[in-house]
Amino acid sequence: MKHVFPTYNRFPIDLVEGKGTVVTDKAGKTYLDFTSGIAVCNLGHCPDNVTEALQLQVANIWHTSNLYECALQESVAKLITDGDNKQVFFCNSGTEANEAALKLARKYTGKEKIITFEKSFHGRTFGSMSATGQAKINQGFGGLVPGFTYVPYNNIKAFREELDENTAAVMLEIIQGEGGVIPANAAWLLEVQMLCKKVGALLIIDEVQTGMGRTGTLYGFEQIGLDPDIFTLAKGLGNGLPIGAMVGKVNLSSAFGAGSHGSTFGGNKLALACAKEILLTMKQAGFLEDVNAKADYFRNLLEEDVEVLDNVSAVRGEGFLIGIELENTAEPVVKELRDNGLLILTAGPNVLRILPPLTVSYAEIDQAAHLLKNVLENQLIGSEEG
Numbered sequence: 001m002k003h004v005f006p007t008y009n010r011f012p013i014d015l016v017e018g019k020g021t022v023v024t025d026k027a028g029k030t031y032l033d034f035t036s037g038i039a040v041c042n043l044g045h046c047p048d049n050v051t052e053a054l055q056l057q058v059a060n061i062w063h064t065s066n067l068y069e070c071a072l073q074e075s076v077a078k079l080i081t082d083g084d085n086k087q088v089f090f091c092n093s094g095t096e097a098n099e100a101a102l103k104l105a106r107k108y109t110g111k112e113k114i115i116t117f118e119k120s121f122h123g124r125t126f127g128s129m130s131a132t133g134q135a136k137i138n139q140g141f142g143g144l145v146p147g148f149t150y151v152p153y154n155n156i157k158a159f160r161e162e163l164d165e166n167t168a169a170v171m172l173e174i175i176q177g178e179g180g181v182i183p184a185n186a187a188w189l190l191e192v193q194m195l196c197k198k199v200g201a202l203l204i205i206d207e208v209q210t211g212m213g214r215t216g217t218l219y220g221f222e223q224i225g226l227d228p229d230i231f232t233l234a235k236g237l238g239n240g241l242p243i244g245a246m247v248g249k250v251n252l253s254s255a256f257g258a259g260s261h262g263s264t265f266g267g268n269k270l271a272l273a274c275a276k277e278i279l280l281t282m283k284q285a286g287f288l289e290d291v292n293a294k295a296d297y298f299r300n301l302l303e304e305d306v307e308v309l310d311n312v313s314a315v316r317g318e319g320f321l322i323g324i325e326l327e328n329t330a331e332p333v334v335k336e337l338r339d340n341g342l343l344i345l346t347a348g349p350n351v352l353r354i355l356p357p358l359t360v361s362y363a364e365i366d367q368a369a370h371l372l373k374n375v376l377e378n379q380l381i382g383s384e385e386g
């Protein structure tokens with residue numbers, strides 16, 4: 001590609017069709033997509049009911065500004081908050097959802113300091129990038145937004161030392177996705193929450209990757225019993241239609257009155273029509289139980305057949321957000337799998353990141369586990385011979 005900035009290292013295939021877990025490239029080769037975009041197409045590619053909802057909306061009306069009432073926004077916000085005393089701000093991406101969270105937290109508390117964590121990822125715009133605790137992402141762009149400090153993840157002592165009465169908010173992922181599929185320790189999370197309450201700092205949970213069923217519950221924090229002041233969604237919320245949401249406790253709304261924040265496209269009807277159908281699907285009785293059963297099945301296969309290999313150091317994650325840490329670099333394994341018809345991702349230099357659609361079948365799981373085992377075994381043989 002010559003006319004597009006090379007901000008991404010692109011795999012040399014162009015996917016032109018997709019249905020469920022299966023995608024087809026321009027040359028007609030098919031692959032099992034165990035990336036779901038990057039945790040985006042959680043219901044698989046072109047799910048029938050969402051496609052139909054989108055087609056109906058396209059035929060009715062595409063865009064009205066946020067200066068008008070929107071019943072669709074209200075119904076999606078109701079599905080997201082589900083009777084909790086919370087409100088939603090709609091935007092178009094994960095980074096925007098986090099920007100909204102950071103702005104709301106500072107405005108509400110009147111404080112500036114925000115604590116985030118090493119190896120975190122929160123997005124690419126200035127606020128979210130400043131919140132991101134990775135030099136490779138936030139260096140080289142001049143001064144960052146002031147007021148951010150980063151402390152080691154899963155370390156209560158370092159957190160205690162940094163947290164004080166001037167802290168507006170603490171922002172974290174319950175599993176660091178881009179950072180290497182690193183799960184937070186549940187006891188640590190609960191203590192972070194308790195300490196935030198004590199000093200009046202807001203707890204913001206970035207659920208952009210872990211949310212929308214990815215870890216086996218609609219939101220990842222439910223599994224730990226956390227009660228965040230704010231959480232953010234994007235990726236799986238639109239299954240590929242761009243949408244983000246910042247969800248906050250209703251008491252915060254005094255700081256987000258008319259004119260305080262906005263977005264032209266935020267809450268647009270096309271993305272909202274998809275989000276509504278997606279949320280209704282995920283809330284159907286049995287949907288998440290089925291996801292958990294399949295994820296457990298996959299995890300068992302990986303533990304029995306893959307984690308035992310000499311070039312694999314660990315299998316970790318939750319639900320269908322899975323990391324396989326390797327002894328060596330992950331990239332050659334990703335390439336070999338792609339050649340064999342399985343798409344997966346990396347998270348850092350030596351972690352394979354595996355994100356199948358939640359709608360994946362048992363047969364597809366068997367196939368993927370088999371390919372992973374074979375390719376990793378072949379790499380082992382190759383490295384012994386070399």
Ligand SMILES: *Cc1c(COP(=O)(O)O)cnc(C)c1O
Pocket residue numbers: 092093094095096098121122123124173177178206207208209210234235
């Ligand atoms: C992907 C991601 C983001 C950024 O989302 P964009 O839609 O790319 O802006 C933020 N936080 C987390 C945890 C993510 O995984």
